[in-house]
Amino acid sequence: MSEGSTHAKPYIRVAAGLILKADGQLLLGQRPVGKPWEGWWELPGGKIEADETVLQALARELHEELGIAVTHSTRWVTYIHEYPKTIVELNFCRVTAWEGEPHGRENQALAWVDPTQDLTVGPVLPATEPPLRWLRLPDHYLLTQLRSPEQLASGLAQLEQRLASGVRMVQFRERDWPEGPSADSLYEAFCQVLALCRRYQACCLVNSRHPIEWAQQADGLHLRSTDVPAAHTWAQSPGLLGVSVHNSGQLRAAQSLEPDFMVLGHVLETPSHPGKPPLGWEAFSQLAETAGCPVYAIGGQSDATFATAQSHGAHGIAGIRQL
Ligand SMILES: Nc1nc2c([nH]c(=O)n2[C@H]2C[C@H](O)[C@@H](COP(=O)(O)OP(=O)(O)OP(=O)(O)O)O2)c(=O)[nH]1
CATH class of the missing domain: 3.90.79.10 (Nucleoside Triphosphate Pyrophosphohydrolase)
Structure with missing residues (x-):
């Protein structure tokens, strides 16, 4: 020196x-x-x-x-x-x-x-x-599950129920749509979800498995952890940026994008990850403490776990079924 x-x-x-x-x-x-x-x-x-x-x-x-x-x-x-x-x-x-x-x-x-x-x-x-800024993030983050054109009407009705009961942030994510994640039929469903969210003044983020243009029409992008490396090369999309992470390596990688929030899990047993051991609350709180931004707990979350999630450092809870 x-x-x-x-x-x-x-x-x-x-x-x-x-x-x-x-x-x-x-x-x-x-x-x-x-x-x-x-x-x-x-x-x-x-x-x-x-x-x-x-x-x-x-x-x-x-x-x-x-x-x-x-x-x-x-x-x-x-x-x-x-x-x-x-x-x-x-x-x-x-x-x-x-x-x-x-x-x-x-x-x-x-x-x-x-x-x-x-x-x-x-x-x-x-x-x-x-x-x-972070305080403006709602404390419940609902992921869609419309599944298929046949189940669309009932899926939208369920979504509307959740919006009517106070959910203010939604992630459009359809893993099982039979015609694939970019199908025209799914785009139509997405437009209906977006219109519903607008009606209830809820924000809608789009999962990165779907076309980026959809996220640009909505209020932001939600990145899968596997899409984080590629996201460095994408033009920055406006709006909110959320990232899903499951371990400390993914959390470090996500930090480089300076997201508005992360979703960490799965914390408890959940039907969407059968047989995969959950993180548990202790590991969740240790990881969340190092995130540098608000973190939602995902996996087995419901109003019954909300207080526990916040007492372990979560901003709120995310999920499909019980939110
Ligand atoms: N309390 C508080 N400190 C903040 C905030 N934002 C922020 O950058 N800081 C910084 C300013 C200071 O560098 C540091 C807090 O130190 P401080 O001097 O207020 O701490 P203290 O009350 O113990 O003061 P002292 O013993 O030195 O009198 O953190 C904030 O929102 N609240």
């Missing part, structure tokens, strides 16, 4: 809370005078001490900064951001229950904002922008 060359940047581990009211409002705080980035808005939280877990640090920081006692929090996304002088590992956690009314105990201003709209405060720290 030549004289005067820079030393490695300090690596700071931070726990930051997405404090969410039941109506979706999110709490932001303004960095107080005297701190780096003073006046910028951020998620409440702070540095993790050596002997603390992420959730312990979060609870301590939120008590110190806001005077609240956290009663329910889950890990969400761990995201690494490089600033000019530091590298920050942000352990974003969702906080959905607490005691006390948050108030700035460090002279910081606070604001409840609607994360689905343009922010009424600003600017937010650069590393705080991704989680605000």
